[in-house]
Amino acid sequence: MMKDTGNLYTKRGTLNIRQASPDDTQAFYGVLKNVSEWLDQQHSTQWVPSAHDNNISLVQQIIQDGTCYVVEDNIQIIATIRLNWELPYFWNRNLQNVGYISTLYVHRNFAGNGIGVSMMNWAEHLIKSMDKEVSCLDCYAKSNPLCCYYEHIGYISVGEVETYPAYRQRLYEKQL
Template identity: 30%
Template sequence: MTDTNLLHLATQDDSIGIVELRDSLARWQQQKQIQQWMPGELSTEQVAEQISRNEWWVCKEGRKIIATVRIVETDDLIWPEDDPQAAYIHGLMVDRSLSGQGIGQEVLAWAEQSIFATGHSVARLDCVASNANLCQYYERLGYSERGVVEFGPDSSWFPVRRFEKRGLSGADRSFE
């Protein structure tokens, strides 16, 4: 995938494909003993609701979803401090059969560009804190660590490490 125009706003018809991709990646994570996602924890109803808010973007080969990303304006659970300059990247997923082709990096770059083009100057994301490879990946791509959030013993969530990248917003670029 070299053309990032292949990312399109998801439709309600994409909710099943997004959940299927997420569940397949959750199963792969379990096989690799990565504690992050669990199969079945994200429902098609949740994704459909998020799609109705224009949060999901998809890349397809034919009718199959091969990559996704979700962009949201707030993330009170992981980033409770209010920053109107920030937008948040979630649900960045690439079909494992395409691993190593740079698609994840392209989708992430596309998400950053989308965030900066809408007037935000900070792109934020998180990942499970124990996934050292993924944390290092984000750092190699220019993200700075912004601490770990722990959810407590009663939560089913694992601790997450927060990252952010600063860029020029679309508003700032108009004055270059």
């Protein structure tokens, strides 16, 4: 994984994006937990907060893999994104030359400032700079707001797949 850093230009001003380090584990996990708890308050079935209680070791692992990036203002980590060069097993599509975006979380105190869109633009630029042609992602199929969000920024739904019993993911692609 490339150790890329950069700036994001948002309604909050310029933010720094960089590859996550092991020192970021607690803050990364804190952003995940914040979003999970907010979704629970919205009565979303997308995530169950208690399912993330013991996932600090998973966060440590994916940070160690070099696939995670964090966004920070001058004080703290406020958002996360993960970028891989292979699709997960459940995609069941034989695509080459792809970048796969996941783990896009923006702490709810910072939502509505264009941070997510700026992160997506940054990730797409990085994918393209690696001579990849397609950006892929997936999301909870029953989350209409999330599906609309990705469609609004140019992603096209290419199907759905059941990843767990009664849990469907919608698959999205965008030509770069």
